Amino acid sequence: MGLGNFFKKQLSQVIEWNNQNTGLLVYKFPSSNDEIKNSSKLIVAPGQGVILVYEGKVADHIVGNGTYDIESDNHPFITTLLKLRTNFESEHKLRIYFYRTADNVNLGWGTAQAIKYMDPIYKIPVELGANGSFSFKISNPLFLFEGIIGSKDHYSVEEAKQLLQNRFPQAISSTLAKSMVSYQEIDSQLPVLSTNIKESLNTEAQNLGLALTDFKVNGTIFDEGTKARIAKIADITTDTFAAKEGGLTYVELEKLKALRDAARNEGGLAGAGLQLGVGMELGKTFNDAKEEQLNAENTDVVAKLKQLKLLLTEGIITQEEFDNKKKEWLDKF
Structure with a gap:
């Protein structure tokens, strides 16, 4: 160790966290062998706190801003000269940790x-x-x-x-x-x-x-699965509202849609019924439901026309069937 470095190590220090890095939450003050000399000055700036660890234990916790005197067993010259057997290194270690108090x-x-x-x-x-x-x-x-x-x-x-x-x-x-x-x-x-x-x-x-x-x-x-479930609920809600406007329940509307789909299949209602495993009775049931909705005597003309329009919109009846039934009901009205 050169004479210049020897004397430099004996000087008290000014200890502070300059140019505080906003990316750091905790910062250990760099010190050679962690030998902070007695009477060194500690500066705690706004937005900072300090924890002092002396000889392996937390010795102090400083939260107030200002300048503080450091007292340790590391006295200049005396400590260093007495530590020849430990290669001029003191066992009185003082580690100083700054931490950020700001948000x-x-x-x-x-x-x-x-x-x-x-x-x-x-x-x-x-x-x-x-x-x-x-x-x-x-x-x-x-x-x-x-x-x-x-x-x-x-x-x-x-x-x-x-x-x-x-x-x-x-x-x-x-x-x-x-x-x-x-x-x-x-x-x-x-x-x-x-x-x-x-x-x-x-x-x-x-x-x-x-x-x-x-x-x-x-x-x-x-996620995609949830979007699919939401879309299905939206479709059911829309259909339920449309059915209600037409004076039908959602179940009745679904039955009439099934009738529409069955009618489009090759072989008509009978073929569709066989495919679904319920035979000709399915077609008969749907036909009865359809006629009941279109011809119920206790339904006023306006309600019937709403139902008729709904059936046309859903593609259950054709435009020609709609026009004929509409004319028939209006003639009675």
Whole structure:
């Protein structure tokens, strides 16, 4: 060791986290052999906190901004000269860890796996992906340091983000189930869902020494299977509404559609009946249902015309049949 370096090691230091990297959550002050000299000055700037580990134990935790005197057993010259047998290295190690107290804001998140829950209204399984943004900060520095970070010299915001984000899918799924929100209402309920999910996540975050200060769900997207189930429900809902407008039930409309399809098959109703395994009675039943709807005496002309129009729209009767029946009913009216 040169004489210049020897004397340089004996000087007190000014210890601070200059040009703080916003990508770091925890930063260990670099020091040769971790021998911080007695009477060194520690500067804690706004948005920072400090943890001092002396001889392997947490000795102090500083949260207030300002300048502090460092007291250790590493006295200049005396310590170094007495440590010839340890190659001029002191056993009085002082490690200084700065950490970020300010919020880490506007971090994007997205689910890597599908979130699954049962729709409370339509009783169908729903799978969706979600994305948004969140902010967090350190809420319990000592717990995070001792329980999560350990002896690492650096701990990044990205590492903490991944630690938190792994908890998102379960919290979102649980919140959707508890809130009883149908897939139709998710987009309109995003602000409320975001608040509830944040509360759920903060229970988990506290166990990591962290806290979410903001959480937003910006959008959702359904998987293909869910889209197919939703489309089927939409078709049934549309058909049910159309049937109601025509004075029919959904079941009656489906029967008449089956009649239409059977009539189009080669061999007519009899052939269709055989294909479906119910024989000629199927055609007779549908014919009876059709005639009952078109000729019921206790149905007024306007209601009959609505039903007739519905049958035409669904392709159950032809335009000619519609025109003839319409003229017959109007003549009676």
